[in-house]
Amino acid sequence: MNEKNKPILEVKGLKTHFTTKRGVSKAVDGIDFTLHKGETLGIVGESGCGKSMTSLSILRLIPSPPGKIAGGSVLFKGKDLVTMPEGEMREIRGNEISMIFQEPMTSLNPVIPVGEQIAEAIRLHQKLGKKAAWEKSVEMLRLVGIPSPEKRAKQEPFQLSGGMRQRVMIAMALACTPEVLIADEPTTALDVTIQSQILELIKDLQTKIGMGVIMITHDLGVVAETCDKVAVMYAGNIVEYASTEQIFANPKHPYTQGLLDSLPKINEDVDELKTIEGSIPSPYNMPSGCRFASRCPYKEEMCTSHKPELIEQNDGVKVRCWKYTDEWTGTIKKEEVV
């Protein structure tokens, strides 16, 4: 238990900005979270809120230019990845921290056999010979449920279906038994049975090697199934950060509430799913107040003029909303904190 409480990855005030002709896009604008050994942290939020850019920033894989880490730190086992020399960073990539990318169709090299694409990372980080690395690569393909892996390993990506390519990506990410796995929508391309197989596999490795997982997903079902903690992102910020139970039982931020309301419920007979009206503000032109204000049913004047901080409540839930502060002046009374 003690082991498990050791923080392995601490992200503090991380900012990633894109400088383009249109101006500066603050895609990630001050993110804090902590991942412990063996823990799974979910990051949820709608498209464009900065989930992928957060995870790419951790491995320093932001396309640059135009992107740049504009501030903050990422402590991995106490060392800051943001300022680390490139050579040291390379030793960590694919070895201690791996990533499964959101785009399975384009993330594999079209002219290199998939087995080799996995084996090259094994050779690099585990100092195995050509043959041993190849065997391990085939073994990984078997592990992620690819039928006749010996044959598949020799094929190029175009000969594989989307689901299989995603599994190749997963095999690649897990090949060097990383301490941290960043999984960006790892199962969206897969059908339900394979999806649960893959999640099971990740869980398995987690208990075996104490791997920490950052699970980025749209699917709150996946969150419920796999995550210990959840960070809800909105327009480059975390708006709520809590344990999975707390998030589902008692969502605090109006945005989180909206997300959960938009889920289909089994015991309710509704014709239409609720959706959150309006859309995310432009990252080039963020409002000075609460970023969710324009869509918030509880909006007050202070919400549009001043930006709330991410504040920890009595129950340990962190939420970025004026409603949970003493300054709240709204007609709806300050939410009871259970």
Place this chain on the structure above:
Amino acid sequence: MLMFILRRILQIVPVIIGVTFVVFFIMQLVPGDPAVLLAGEGASKEAIEAVREQLGLNQPLYIQYFEYLMNVFKGDLGVSLKNSQPVLDEILVRLPITIELAFFSIIITVVLGMTAGIISAVKPYSLTDVSVMLVALLGISLPSFWLGLMLMYFFSVKLQILPVAGWDSLLHVILPAVTLGAGGAAIVARMTRSSMLEVIRQDYIRTARAKGLREHIIIYKHALRNALIPVITVVGLQFGALLGGTVLVESIFAINGLGRMIVDAIRTRDLPMVQGGVLFASLIFVVVNLFVDVFYRIFNKRIELN
């Protein structure tokens, strides 16, 4: 794949017939009478008529053409009007020279062009990149006769390290091959650079980085293979331009190749020689294109299906 190759080979036949057709009739449109030329300036009407009779030049055009075509398929390209040697023999003597020149030129195009393109792409917008691309731009804009003469002046006349002209040793190949290959090299360099820059932005390059691979492995193993696919087509097209260039370069450097032979034949209105020469030049072009097509398809299949 085999079907594709077979189909492509079959497609060559109509192309070749088309070439003979075009060459034959264009030569008819050019003013001047080969029979007069052959019989000599002051020949009598009867003598000219006899020559015409003998060569079948008094037959209707379509019969002349048809007979020519039949002979082509039998491997008989006629005899030179100038020295009465079989055209095929004349061509076969010169063909290896031109092929050798083209071969070394294309090597220069490919090696020089790709190397320059890669160097540029690795550090885009750097001083190296800008200088390399500037030279490439010059390479494209400079006419090759000027480049040829300049190279000849510097290396043969001034420095005297390379022979001026002729075709005896490998040293003789250098200047003509550079002259002929330079323009293509410049085009290939620019193409390689832009293709590399495009590929480096792709998701799979990010994946390669995420594995912790070193930059040179990312460039040479992951990026280059993909970036060269469009470059292959450009090289193929360049080969066509290069064949045209042999005419000029062979004249400048006094190389007795197919290109110069065609020019001489045109000047002397040696109709069978022109026809045979152009026919062979087209044949080379078509065969090279066939190779490029097949090669490209083998590579491209992965991309298309991706």
